[in-house]
Amino acid sequence: MPKTLFDKIWDRHVIADLGDDYALLHISRHLMHDGGGRGLAMIKAAGQKVRNPDLTFATFDHVISTEPGRDHNTLKPYAQRLYDMRDEAKRWGIKLFDLGQPGQGIIHVVGPEQGISLPGTLLVCGDSHTCTHGGMGAIAFGIGATEVIHVLATQSLVQRKPKRLRATFEGTRHSSVTPKDMILHLIGQIGTAGGTGYAVEYAGSAIRALEVEGRLTICNLSIELGAKVGMIAPDEKTFAYLKGRPFAPTGAMWDQAVADWRSLASDADAVFDREVAVDVGKIAPQITWGTSPEQVIPVTANVPDPKSVADPDKQKAMQMALDYMGLKAGQPIQDAKIDWVFIGSCTNSRMSDLRAAAEVAKGRKVAGHVRAWVVPGSENIKREAEAEGIDRVFKEAGFEWREPGCSMCLAVNGDTIAPGQRSVSTSNRNFVGRQGPGGRTHLASPAMAAAAAIAGHIADVRQI
Amino acid sequence: MEAFTELDAVASPVMRQNIDTDIVIPIHRLRDVAQAELGAYAFEPLRYLPDGSDNPEFPLNKPAYKGAQILVADNNFACGSSREGAVWALMGMGIRCVIAPSFGPIFHNNCFQNGVLPIQLPREDVLAIAAELEGATRPGANSEPRLAINLHDRTVTTPSGRKIEFKVDGIRRESLLKGLNEVELTLTKENEIAAHQAKARAATPWLYQTSLSS
Numbered sequence: 001m002p003k004t005l006f007d008k009i010w011d012r013h014v015i016a017d018l019g020d021d022y023a024l025l026h027i028s029r030h031l032m033h034d035g036g037g038r039g040l041a042m043i044k045a046a047g048q049k050v051r052n053p054d055l056t057f058a059t060f061d062h063v064i065s066t067e068p069g070r071d072h073n074t075l076k077p078y079a080q081r082l083y084d085m086r087d088e089a090k091r092w093g094i095k096l097f098d099l100g101q102p103g104q105g106i107i108h109v110v111g112p113e114q115g116i117s118l119p120g121t122l123l124v125c126g127d128s129h130t131c132t133h134g135g136m137g138a139i140a141f142g143i144g145a146t147e148v149i150h151v152l153a154t155q156s157l158v159q160r161k162p163k164r165l166r167a168t169f170e171g172t173r174h175s176s177v178t179p180k181d182m183i184l185h186l187i188g189q190i191g192t193a194g195g196t197g198y199a200v201e202y203a204g205s206a207i208r209a210l211e212v213e214g215r216l217t218i219c220n221l222s223i224e225l226g227a228k229v230g231m232i233a234p235d236e237k238t239f240a241y242l243k244g245r246p247f248a249p250t251g252a253m254w255d256q257a258v259a260d261w262r263s264l265a266s267d268a269d270a271v272f273d274r275e276v277a278v279d280v281g282k283i284a285p286q287i288t289w290g291t292s293p294e295q296v297i298p299v300t301a302n303v304p305d306p307k308s309v310a311d312p313d314k315q316k317a318m319q320m321a322l323d324y325m326g327l328k329a330g331q332p333i334q335d336a337k338i339d340w341v342f343i344g345s346c347t348n349s350r351m352s353d354l355r356a357a358a359e360v361a362k363g364r365k366v367a368g369h370v371r372a373w374v375v376p377g378s379e380n381i382k383r384e385a386e387a388e389g390i391d392r393v394f395k396e397a398g399f400e401w402r403e404p405g406c407s408m409c410l411a412v413n414g415d416t417i418a419p420g421q422r423s424v425s426t427s428n429r430n431f432v433g434r435q436g437p438g439g440r441t442h443l444a445s446p447a448m449a450a451a452a453a454i455a456g457h458i459a460d461v462r463q464i
Numbered sequence: 465m466e467a468f469t470e471l472d473a474v475a476s477p478v479m480r481q482n483i484d485t486d487i488v489i490p491i492h493r494l495r496d497v498a499q500a501e502l503g504a505y506a507f508e509p510l511r512y513l514p515d516g517s518d519n520p521e522f523p524l525n526k527p528a529y530k531g532a533q534i535l536v537a538d539n540n541f542a543c544g545s546s547r548e549g550a551v552w553a554l555m556g557m558g559i560r561c562v563i564a565p566s567f568g569p570i571f572h573n574n575c576f577q578n579g580v581l582p583i584q585l586p587r588e589d590v591l592a593i594a595a596e597l598e599g600a601t602r603p604g605a606n607s608e609p610r611l612a613i614n615l616h617d618r619t620v621t622t623p624s625g626r627k628i629e630f631k632v633d634g635i636r637r638e639s640l641l642k643g644l645n646e647v648e649l650t651l652t653k654e655n656e657i658a659a660h661q662a663k664a665r666a667a668t669p670w671l672y673q674t675s676l677s678s
């Protein structure tokens with residue numbers, strides 16, 4: 001029977017069929033971070049054992065400072081949490097990438113970068129953007145705190161098999177249209193619940209044309225479609241990306257692995273429960289205007305009018321979003337003056353993202369009233385960017401260059417914008433209060449964010 | 465985990481689409497407040513006015529919905545992050561059941577881990593239930609804004625006595641009815657896990673080369 005990529009990987013990990021489409025699944029990779037669930041502390045409190053510490057990897061990203069020169073104690077309230085996690089990881093023999101070490105960074109940047117997230121794995125982490133790793137050809141999804149305990153104690157998880165959706169991107173994109181624009185456009189097209197209940201496979205010539213980093217960006221926003229899982233079949237680009245990474249297979253194992261990975265693609269006649277098509281030739285640089293990622297428009301457009309939609313509930317939701325965002329229906333979105341720019345997060349903090357933003361920033365100046373931050377996704381990216389001189393391009397243009405972490409994507413570490421302030425951010429959520437209570441967030445690509453920093457208002461990168 | 469069998473309780477509509485987990489429980493509360501105290505901050509951005517007083521427009525602040533243990537919400541309820549604190553915050557304000565046309569997928573799983581029942585119904589049914597509840601709060605109404613949930617026979621009974629059937633996956637239903645702890649259940653399957661892992665190590669050995677070599 002023809003199988004989808006998702007089915008091939010799922011079937012490999014089924015320990016037991018539990019009926020009703022449920023299975024007990026083996027977890028081949030588990031990632032941990034310092035936010036949320038406090039899994040290791042809970043394991044300790046429950047007197048349980050970590051079953052396979054060699055399959056779990058950890059780092060610090062959520063509650064750490066990103067101030068230049070930071071250490072464990074920069075943010076006093078969380079210092080103990082970091083120390084506790086480090087002690088527990090050491091006690092169990094879990095690999096932890098500590099502050100200042102290569103490998104530290106946003107967990108969803110670190111996994112692929114270190115060669116931990118491999119094609120064909122079933123990878124989980126107590127964080128919803130775990131779907132990012134699907135860009136490597138894995139089934140990867142976020143889990144809750146109790147599920148983290150389940151994984152630590154049993155190296156397995158009880159899950160219901162989702163339906164399968166294929167989003168096929170065809171055509172050639174304009175040079176300033178990025179993977180971020182492609183996925184925001186899709187979310188605008190099918191909505192933030194459009195993928196609920198599905199595992200999404202991104203396919204088509206415009207996906208295959210993307211480099212691995214761009215594929216990670218696409219998969220990162222799967223949860224913003226309502227889908228826990230987003231994935232892309234691995235190919236020669238994936239293998240070339242992985243080769244030589246610290247935790248990737250080596251020697252004869254490498255050849256054996258690649259031979260297997262070549263079989264990881266949906267069969268030509270595989271059937272999906274739902275198909276969606278996107279013509280990337282028609283996509284312009286995107287910007288969100290509201291408080292949900294589906295409230296997105298081309299940067300050339302005007303803010304939509306709630307009266308233009310028929311559904312009264314949608315109308316109400318749109319009006320509330322406009323009020324919160326301090327925008328008027330019908331105004332050109334480019335009129336919106338901004339206070340902040342944030343370039344970072346597991347969506348857009350990799351080398352290609354920083355290079356794209358630096359290209360816009362080069363030789364220009366951040367507008368006087370704007371504060372602009374660049375937060376590299378990992379220690380390695382920071383070092384590579386500094387070796388390339390990208391940090392200097394940013395600094396000369398008036399951007400602040402920070403230490404790697406989640407920072408202003410989630411604002412849990414105190415990196416916040418003030419109530420009523422407006423930011424253009426390369427992250428993935430424009431929810432109410434996401435970047436600080438009362439803060440207003442517009443999502444965009446790194447190049448668009450850099451363009452806004454220079455212009456001082458939302459701007460079309462093609463006109464900078 | 466506390467078992468869930470039947471529940472006859474006040475139900476409050478919170479009819480907004482895409483209520484995300486950042487609204488259900490803001491991250492700084494999750495960071496600074498103990499799990500048992502999170503209830504006071506559930507829906508904080510909607511529930512309180514900027515000066516910290518109750519927002520009279522927010523349904524759960526209205527006297528008619530006082531003590532609600534059931535929420536009725538619109539599409540894509542609790543979309544967004546994986547924070548289990550979203551469920552803990554709802555439990556902290558007394559909620560044991562949420563009815564919506566669709567849920568954020570990780571929240572949906574997290575509910576079952578905590579003895580909270582998420583019921584998915586067609587949107588028409590959810591809108592009708594919400595309308596009945598609102599109707600029951602109007603002066604002179606001869607019913608109360610209550611719903612009766614029965615997990616044994618999978619029904620919701622509305623204030624007017626209408627019974628609506630819902631679906632729930634067998635394994636989730638059984639765990640809720642019996643209040644089973646999933647980790648303990650899986651720990652009894654150690655033999656199967658070990659057997660599977662031995663097979664996986666043989667078939668895809670490179671996945672297990674990892675930290676052993678580095």
Ligand code: SF4
Pocket residue numbers: 061062106107108127129345346347405406409410427428
């Ligand atoms: S960068 Fe943002 S979305 Fe990504 S893991 Fe960190 S907080 Fe979550």
